[in-house]
Amino acid sequence: MPDIILHHYALSPYSQKIRSLLGYKGAAWRSAVVPMVPPRPELVAMTGGIRRIPVLQIGADIICDSNLALRVIDQMFPAPKLAPSPFDHAVAHLWEPRQMIYLGTIRFRNRADIASGFSSEDEMKAFRADRAPFMAPATDISKSPEFAPSALAHIRQQAQWTEDQLASRDFLGGAAPAHADFSGFHGFWWL
Numbered sequence: 647m648p649d650i651i652l653h654h655y656a657l658s659p660y661s662q663k664i665r666s667l668l669g670y671k672g673a674a675w676r677s678a679v680v681p682m683v684p685p686r687p688e689l690v691a692m693t694g695g696i697r698r699i700p701v702l703q704i705g706a707d708i709i710c711d712s713n714l715a716l717r718v719i720d721q722m723f724p725a726p727k728l729a730p731s732p733f734d735h736a737v738a739h740l741w742e743p744r745q746m747i748y749l750g751t752i753r754f755r756n757r758a759d760i761a762s763g764f765s766s767e768d769e770m771k772a773f774r775a776d777r778a779p780f781m782a783p784a785t786d787i788s789k790s791p792e793f794a795p796s797a798l799a800h801i802r803q804q805a806q807w808t809e810d811q812l813a814s815r816d817f818l819g820g821a822a823p824a825h826a827d828f829s830g831f832h833g834f835w836w837l
């Protein structure tokens with residue numbers, strides 16, 4: 647079996663989804679840590695231009711989407727197999743792709759909040775400039791203050807729904823974790 651190499655960084659929530667799955671499977675993997683803020687010239691050369699994190703490298707296969715990576719890992723390591731859940735599609739493809747916009751708005755309420763994650767003002771500025779084109783308003787709430795209450799309401803609903811589901815079972819997959827569990831938890835982990 648070829649080595650599994652995960653290109654990731656510590657605070658990346660989508661990477662946490664894959665790290666948790668690899669842990670659940672008991673799989674051995676190699677870690678290639680990339681900077682939180684580009685440039686990442688070697689990674690971009692390897693992916694053909696895709697910058698999203700994580701990237702899973704298995705032999706000559708370069709997998710640039712964490713939901714696909716999850717399915718590939720589940721096939722490679724069938725025990726324990728992910729449980730099927732009626733929520734898999736909704737959580738992985740409807741909720742998860744938009745969740746960071748709402749969560750970012752809650753986590754980054756002001757400049758001091760944003761700065762707390764960085765070692766210098768310059769690093770924080772570089773992060774905001776880099777992410778603004780696809781993360782705004784999450785990285786600059788000052789430009790759309792009306793978004794914050796609706797983001798909070800949205801996340802409260804997701805949290806309440808999760809709480810309701812888990813009142814009667816251990817996982818969204820029932821007795822064992824499903825794709826929906828991995829997709830549904832990493833945003834809250836990040837928050």
Ligand SMILES: N[C@@H](CCC(=O)N[C@@H](CS)C(=O)NCC(=O)O)C(=O)O
Nearest residue numbers: 658659660697698699710711712713
């Ligand atoms: N659909 C992608 C989304 C991944 C994603 O947005 N990752 C974030 C970090 S967790 C990202 O790449 N942000 C920009 C960056 O780090 O350059 C997936 O599931 O893999």
